[in-house]
Amino acid sequence: MSRRVRRLVPLLGLVPFFGYLTIFLLIPTVAVVVGAFVENDRASLSNIKALGDDVVLRTLWHSVVLSAESAVIGAVLGALLAYAVVTGNPDGLLRRSVTSACGVLAQFGGVTLAFAFIATLGFSGVVTEAGRDLFGIDLFGSGWLFGLKGLTLVYTYFQIPLMVIVFLPSLDGMRVQWREAAESLGASTWQFWRYIAGPLLLPAFLGSMLLLFANAFAAYATAAALVSQGSPILPLLIRNALTSEIVLGQSHLAFALALDMIVVVVIVMTLYALLLRRTSRWLT
Amino acid sequence: MSVNRTRARRRLQAFRITVFTVLGLFFLVPLASMAAYSIRVPGGGRTLDYWKQLGQDPDLRSAIITSLELAFLTVVLMLVLLVPTMIWVRLRVRSMSRVVEFLCLLPLTIPAIVLVVGLKGVYAWVAYFFGDTSLTLTFAYVVLVLPYAYRAIDAGLASIDVVTLSEAARSLGAGWFTVIARIIVPNIGAALLSAAFISVALVLGEFTLASLLNYTNLQVVINLLGKSDSQTSVAASLASLVFAFVILILLSFVGRRRTARRATIDIAPAPQPSTKEG
Numbered sequence: 001m002s003r004r005v006r007r008l009v010p011l012l013g014l015v016p017f018f019g020y021l022t023i024f025l026l027i028p029t030v031a032v033v034v035g036a037f038v039e040n041d042r043a044s045l046s047n048i049k050a051l052g053d054d055v056v057l058r059t060l061w062h063s064v065v066l067s068a069e070s071a072v073i074g075a076v077l078g079a080l081l082a083y084a085v086v087t088g089n090p091d092g093l094l095r096r097s098v099t100s101a102c103g104v105l106a107q108f109g110g111v112t113l114a115f116a117f118i119a120t121l122g123f124s125g126v127v128t129e130a131g132r133d134l135f136g137i138d139l140f141g142s143g144w145l146f147g148l149k150g151l152t153l154v155y156t157y158f159q160i161p162l163m164v165i166v167f168l169p170s171l172d173g174m175r176v177q178w179r180e181a182a183e184s185l186g187a188s189t190w191q192f193w194r195y196i197a198g199p200l201l202l203p204a205f206l207g208s209m210l211l212l213f214a215n216a217f218a219a220y221a222t223a224a225a226l227v228s229q230g231s232p233i234l235p236l237l238i239r240n241a242l243t244s245e246i247v248l249g250q251s252h253l254a255f256a257l258a259l260d261m262i263v264v265v266v267i268v269m270t271l272y273a274l275l276l277r278r279t280s281r282w283l284t
Numbered sequence: 285m286s287v288n289r290t291r292a293r294r295r296l297q298a299f300r301i302t303v304f305t306v307l308g309l310f311f312l313v314p315l316a317s318m319a320a321y322s323i324r325v326p327g328g329g330r331t332l333d334y335w336k337q338l339g340q341d342p343d344l345r346s347a348i349i350t351s352l353e354l355a356f357l358t359v360v361l362m363l364v365l366l367v368p369t370m371i372w373v374r375l376r377v378r379s380m381s382r383v384v385e386f387l388c389l390l391p392l393t394i395p396a397i398v399l400v401v402g403l404k405g406v407y408a409w410v411a412y413f414f415g416d417t418s419l420t421l422t423f424a425y426v427v428l429v430l431p432y433a434y435r436a437i438d439a440g441l442a443s444i445d446v447v448t449l450s451e452a453a454r455s456l457g458a459g460w461f462t463v464i465a466r467i468i469v470p471n472i473g474a475a476l477l478s479a480a481f482i483s484v485a486l487v488l489g490e491f492t493l494a495s496l497l498n499y500t501n502l503q504v505v506i507n508l509l510g511k512s513d514s515q516t517s518v519a520a521s522l523a524s525l526v527f528a529f530v531i532l533i534l535l536s537f538v539g540r541r542r543t544a545r546r547a548t549i550d551i552a553p554a555p556q557p558s559t560k561e562g
Contacts, residue, residue: 010376014384017369021387024427028402029394035401077307084303087296104532105311108525110491111503115510115521116314119321126317126324157314160307189292218395221491225507235397242401242496258401262394269393 032262035255047256056237060260063217063234066148070155071212077156078163078212079205085164086171099168102161109158114225117154121145148232151223159212166211170204207275214268217261234261315522322519334519343505344520350418351502355487357422359480362433365426367476370437371464374446388434391427396492399424407497418499421490428493429486433479440475444468474538481535485528 039046050056085098120127123140131139144150174197182192220235231237234257241254323330338344366388373381391399403424414420449471450463458467469476491503502524509517 010372011380013372014369014377014380017365017384018387020365021427023406024403024423025387025390025394025399028399028406031402031405032398080303081307084300087300100533100536101311103536104529107485107489107528107532110489111507111510112489112521112525115506115518116318116525118510118514119518120314120317124326126320127313157311160310214393218397220395220397221503224491224495225510228511235395238397238401239496242404254401258398261398265393265395 032255032258035252036259038255039252047252048259050253051256051260056257056260059231059234059237062148062232064264066151066155066233067213067216069152070159070216071209073152073156074159074163074212075167075205075209078160078208079167081160082164082168082171086168099164102164105161106158106165108161109219110221111225113154113157114222117145117150117157117226121150146227146229150226151233154222154226155216155219159216162212162215163208166208167204170201170208174200203275203278207272210268210272210275214265214272217264217268315525318518318522318525322515322522324515334513334515335523337513337516338520338523341509341516344509344516347500347502347505350500351488353419354421354425354501355484357419358425358429358487359483361422362426362429362479362483363476366430366433366437366479367469368464370434370441371446371468374441375450375463385434385438389431392431396428397496399427400493400496403493403497418494418501421494421497421499421501424493424497425483425487425490428490429483432482432486436475436479436482437472440472441468443475444471478535478538481531481538485531485535488524488528488531 128139131137231240238257325331410420453463453467494501495504506520
């Protein structure tokens with residue numbers, strides 16, 4: 001008895017940490033899940049049912065398309081950049097500066113990023129005006145920057161660097177000897193990529209793409225600063241539900257929408273974990 | 285064979301130059317545009333008036349102060365909460381290390397917008413106990429920076445032999461507090477510094493929680509300013525961006541110095557989604 005008690009005493013040192021996280025991380029998360037099933041202080045499925053509403057479904061679809069598009073574009077361009085980096089001198093200045101820049105740019109987002117693009121391609125943006133003055137073309141169009149297409153472009157700005165950071169280690173894991181072995185057996189460059197490098201890198205590539213998807217799906221601040229009218233994507237619909245309290249007559253709709261997001265993110269991250277396990281077998 | 289090699293190498297070189305040029309432009313043009321936009325006078329000419337406005341606008345000034353205070357408080361609270369816990373886990377309750385790690389990395393997978401929805405209720409109580417001030421955002425920000433801070437500190441602790449150091453100190457009569465504060469903490473200075481840097485950078489760029497919990501910080505004010513005075517707001521964005529860049533670049537130097545000593549430490553900001561203010 002007393003020995004068991006003594007064994008438990010060191011655990012007391014963790015009480016502040018667990019207490020803090022319970023209040024500011026676990027309770028909010030549980031509150032979202034529980035709140036989604038509550039309406040007027042009573043258990044109810046009305047909010048969950050509201051997720052089947054046309055507006056909500058369309059918004060979810062927009063979010064998925066935006067995240068997928070920006071993830072694919074970011075993954076492809078990021079992989080090309082990572083390959084361009086990896087074929088250079090591994091200790092060179094170029095590689096170091098590109099990886100540092102990517103570390104910084106992958107963190108770059110929010111209001112600042114939105115304003116950067118408004119200053120570039122907004123109605124009186126620098127590039128827009130240059131286009132007007134020099135070539136007589138209207139890059140602003142009908143304000144595409146403030147819609148889904150604009151969000152795709154702006155998200156690419158942090159997706160590419162993120163791809164470089166997560167994909168570079170896999171490219172580094174490729175052994176030069178594999179290439180030499182293939183060449184000595186008479187393989188062409190195409191055959192090497194088709195039968196060796198491609199299949200080896202594919203799980204890592206797809207995994208990174210999933211990570212980019214989750215990243216775009218969760219992003220809020222950039223869209224909030226860029227899109228002031230309407231709620232084309234899920235995070236903005238949550239903002240709407242939070243600030244106007246009653247949308248479609250449901251005060252707890254924000255909780256249900258948040259639960260919707262959690263479900264998508266959990267699915268994506270589970271797939272990511274599965275792919276990661278596959279990748280680590282070869283490329284570590 | 286060797287002709288093929290040369291041709292392949294030349295093709296690779298052309299590919300690399302193309303990629304670096306095109307993507308380099310994609311990343312530099314918006315930044316350059318911001319700079320040009322913030323000093324442009326409508327109709328022609330240049331001015332620094334919008335930059336001077338930054339120091340004069342009272343709302344902006346108080347928001348800058350609030351954000352700096354938030355950054356400071358977040359760093360302090362994060363260190364106080366995390367450092368003793370992580371050291372304690374390594375020394376006395378190893379069995380809990382996976383649980384602590386899981387909890388620390390959990391915020392990466394919960395989008396900030398989701399956290400806000402759940403935090404609304406908690407913040408009703410926070411406002412009740414601490415008053416309705418923006419500085420209470422500190423509590424939520426500690427959660428946001430947790431994964432990054434955890435990674436940095438974990439790497440620092442991995443690079444020293446915590447158990448041996450503490451046993452040596454204990455056998456010489458040091459108490460647990462002395463072990464933590466005077467033996468281990470001084471040995472992981474660089475790690476603590478990088479944890480602090482990344483936290484500051486994240487807090488200064490934070491918008492989601494502040495705006496949706498109805499508090500004011502730098503980004504909230506910049507966003508508001510964008511509606512009335514777009515050029516000053518762009519100048520403010522650029523200033524806050526440059527500040528964050530400088531902090532993150534300093535971070536990469538701290539990281540490199542440490543990596544030089546131990547080749548295996550990974551200090552690059554964690555490649556994970558959703559803590560960033562996307």
